[in-house]
Amino acid sequence: MTKPHLELTGVEMAFDTPKGSFVALDNINLKIKKGEFVSLIGHSGCGKSTVLNIVAGLLQASKGGCILDGHEINAPGPERAVVFQNHALMPWLTVYENVELAVQQVFRKTLTKQERRSWIHHNLELVNMAHAANKRPGEISGGMAQRVGIARALAMKPSVLLMDEPFGALDALTRAHLQDSLMSIQQDLNNTVIMITHDVDEAVLLSDRIIMMTNGPAAAVGEDLYINLERPRNRVTLADDPTYVHYRQEVLKFLYEKQRKLENIAPHRNKKATSATTNPSAQTAKI
Amino acid sequence: MSTLLNPSSETRIRGGLKVLTDRFNVAELTQAGKQLLLPMVGILIFLGFWHLAAPQVNTSLGTFPGPVQVWEQSGQLWQEHLNQRERADKFVTMQEERNARILAEDPNAKVKIRGYPGAPTFLDQIATSLVTVMAGFLLATAIAVPLGIVLGLNRHLQAAINPLIQIFKPVSPLAWLPLVTMVVSATYVSDDPMFEKSFLTSMITVTLCSLWPTLINTGVGVAAVNPDLLNVSRVLQLSFWTHVRKVVLPSSIPIIFTGLRVSLGIAWMVLIAAEMLAQSPGLGKFVWDEFQNGSSQSLSRIMAAVLAIGFIGFVLDRIMLVIQKKIAWNE
Ligand SMILES: Nc1ncnc2c1ncn2[C@@H]1O[C@H](COP(=O)(O)OP(=O)(O)O)[C@@H](O)[C@H]1O
Ligand SMILES: [Mg+2]
Numbered sequence: 001m002t003k004p005h006l007e008l009t010g011v012e013m014a015f016d017t018p019k020g021s022f023v024a025l026d027n028i029n030l031k032i033k034k035g036e037f038v039s040l041i042g043h044s045g046c047g048k049s050t051v052l053n054i055v056a057g058l059l060q061a062s063k064g065g066c067i068l069d070g071h072e073i074n075a076p077g078p079e080r081a082v083v084f085q086n087h088a089l090m091p092w093l094t095v096y097e098n099v100e101l102a103v104q105q106v107f108r109k110t111l112t113k114q115e116r117r118s119w120i121h122h123n124l125e126l127v128n129m130a131h132a133a134n135k136r137p138g139e140i141s142g143g144m145a146q147r148v149g150i151a152r153a154l155a156m157k158p159s160v161l162l163m164d165e166p167f168g169a170l171d172a173l174t175r176a177h178l179q180d181s182l183m184s185i186q187q188d189l190n191n192t193v194i195m196i197t198h199d200v201d202e203a204v205l206l207s208d209r210i211i212m213m214t215n216g217p218a219a220a221v222g223e224d225l226y227i228n229l230e231r232p233r234n235r236v237t238l239a240d241d242p243t244y245v246h247y248r249q250e251v252l253k254f255l256y257e258k259q260r261k262l263e264n265i266a267p268h269r270n271k272k273a274t275s276a277t278t279n280p281s282a283q284t285a286k287i
Numbered sequence: 288m289s290t291l292l293n294p295s296s297e298t299r300i301r302g303g304l305k306v307l308t309d310r311f312n313v314a315e316l317t318q319a320g321k322q323l324l325l326p327m328v329g330i331l332i333f334l335g336f337w338h339l340a341a342p343q344v345n346t347s348l349g350t351f352p353g354p355v356q357v358w359e360q361s362g363q364l365w366q367e368h369l370n371q372r373e374r375a376d377k378f379v380t381m382q383e384e385r386n387a388r389i390l391a392e393d394p395n396a397k398v399k400i401r402g403y404p405g406a407p408t409f410l411d412q413i414a415t416s417l418v419t420v421m422a423g424f425l426l427a428t429a430i431a432v433p434l435g436i437v438l439g440l441n442r443h444l445q446a447a448i449n450p451l452i453q454i455f456k457p458v459s460p461l462a463w464l465p466l467v468t469m470v471v472s473a474t475y476v477s478d479d480p481m482f483e484k485s486f487l488t489s490m491i492t493v494t495l496c497s498l499w500p501t502l503i504n505t506g507v508g509v510a511a512v513n514p515d516l517l518n519v520s521r522v523l524q525l526s527f528w529t530h531v532r533k534v535v536l537p538s539s540i541p542i543i544f545t546g547l548r549v550s551l552g553i554a555w556m557v558l559i560a561a562e563m564l565a566q567s568p569g570l571g572k573f574v575w576d577e578f579q580n581g582s583s584q585s586l587s588r589i590m591a592a593v594l595a596i597g598f599i600g601f602v603l604d605r606i607m608l609v610i611q612k613k614i615a616w617n618e
Contacts, residue, residue, distance in 0.1 A: 084519070088515035136616070
């Protein structure tokens with residue numbers, strides 16, 4: 001048996017709050033293979049970001065730990081690049097300079113100045129942002145800034161790419177386009193991806209595996225669903241594929257039957273999910 | 288993705304924008320007119336009030352000067368400055384001629400070069416004050432910004448130092464001055480001093496009083512950097528210096544500048560007071576000397592100095608604003 005690429009063992013996370021200790025995660029166990037695309041899905045506030053931040057090294061688990069390629073993770077590092085929820089670009093740097101900051105840091109010794117420059121442009125082109133290289137984040141839309149955030153992360157050539165709802169703020173067309181680019185980029189680079197999402201279709205379309213988390217507090221892994229769909233995947237043909245539809249159903253059942261939230265936002269979420277059923281074909285038809 | 292923005296719609300947007308900007312220019316002009324007009328009206332009303340009220344105030348040195356007397360006196364001060372310059376030039380030429388003659392007779396003779404011994408004019412005093420305030424302010428900045436960064440980065444240090452800041456911040460320059468004077472006279476002993484002691488005393492007093500707003504603002508700005516950006520810095524494993532230079536400083540520049548402007552304003556106010564009290568050269572001394580002089584023109588001359596002090600303070604703040612706009616990213 002080969003050793004797993006990334007392994008979380010008995011991870012527990014307790015936050016100190018004014019009202020005492022708050023246990024957000026309880027005994028999370030995960031083994032992730034190299035090149036696997038894993039989605040984390042679960043209701044808001046269940047602890048998805050916390051899991052991601054522990055893998056990133058930005059948070060230290062209270063119990064248990066996380067091992068990447070045989071090394072325990074206890075600090076952040078560029079081999080685990082993070083795409084943050086709100087792009088997190090430096091507002092005083094241009095789009096180019098934001099990516100440059102990361103490239104400078106990672107490839108200062110291994111690439112020449114000229115090589116770094118073309119590598120930055122290459123990554124901006126990957127996300128279709130080369131035209132705005134000299135703009136500041138304040139001068140571009142939120143979706144565009146998010147794409148730059150992705151370019152910055154990809155430019156670090158990370159072995160694990162961590163993404164916290166990366167497409168949540170984007171319009172449907174941009175999102176579909178970026179999902180497709182992400183799929184092809186991931187196939188080329190074969191980096192391990194952990195992506196948090198709220199979108200069931202996004203999870204099924206992109207993932208090799210969907211980790212469904214139970215509601216917090218003390219959230220744990222509820223179900224672990226492997227998505228055996230051929231790659232490259234095509235959103236149009238998959239829309240009526242019975243296997244695809246079956247996987248969607250599985251995730252929806254988990255979220256809205258087994259882990260139903262007894263809050264008034266629950267019906268709203270349900271409505272959103274049903275309307276999403278018709279979405280993939282509608283989106284792709286426009287492209 | 289490029290299909291999202293079709294080119295014809297883009298040019299249409301641009302065209303629309305151009306029409307808009309043209310219209311804006313007209314609006315801008317009227318706006319600028321209004322912006323200039325109202326301050327003018329304010330100043331005129333003030334001058335009128337001053338003109339009417341001044342003769343009602345009787346002092347032992349005659350009636351309080353109105354705007355006309357102050358204006359005349361300002362011209363007088365300018366003329367005195369020109370005369371003084373002329374005399375100084377003459378003095379220098381004569382000295383050079385004399386020295387040349389001595390050297391011609393005996394090439395080995397030691398010639399003396401003396402500075403012009405005349406009293407400094409109003410404009411000389413202004414120049415002295417400006418140099419002193421800039422020196423004090425720069426020293427304050429050089430202390431406050433690095434210290435503020437360190438405090439902003441370290442919560443424990445901040446908690447330890449904060450009470451000291453709160454206590455020293457409200458101290459008046461008049462209280463510092465005797466201490467500074469004594470310490471400077473005791474410690475700054477040198478046969479060939481680079482600076483005048485009076486200059487050092489004024490400068491250090493200015494520094495002590497003006498560094499607090501910059502220190503506090505820098506600390507606050509550094510502590511308030513967006514946590515997401517701090518996480519980016521951690522993921523990139525930026526070194527301490529890169530982190531400070533590329534993340535912390537740019538992020539807090541706007542709030543640091545707000546502190547710097549307050550500091551410079553305080554520095555200028557403090558300097559005048561310090562010069563008056565310590566009798567060190569500068570505008571403060573000019574005011575004090577005129578007060579001691581007690582001639583019939585003194586009040587007009589002091590009033591001219593007051594207006595000059597106010598105007599210079601205003602200009603200094605504007606200069607800071609221009610620098611801020613050049614440097615800060617959010618302007
Ligand atoms: N620093 C913190 N201190 C206290 N509680 C926290 C902290 N971070 C997260 N939490 C709590 O932990 C739970 C999980 O948060 P999070 O991982 O952000 O959820 P998700 O990303 O799934 O929406 C939430 O209830 C949240 O309030
Ligand atoms: Mg989250």
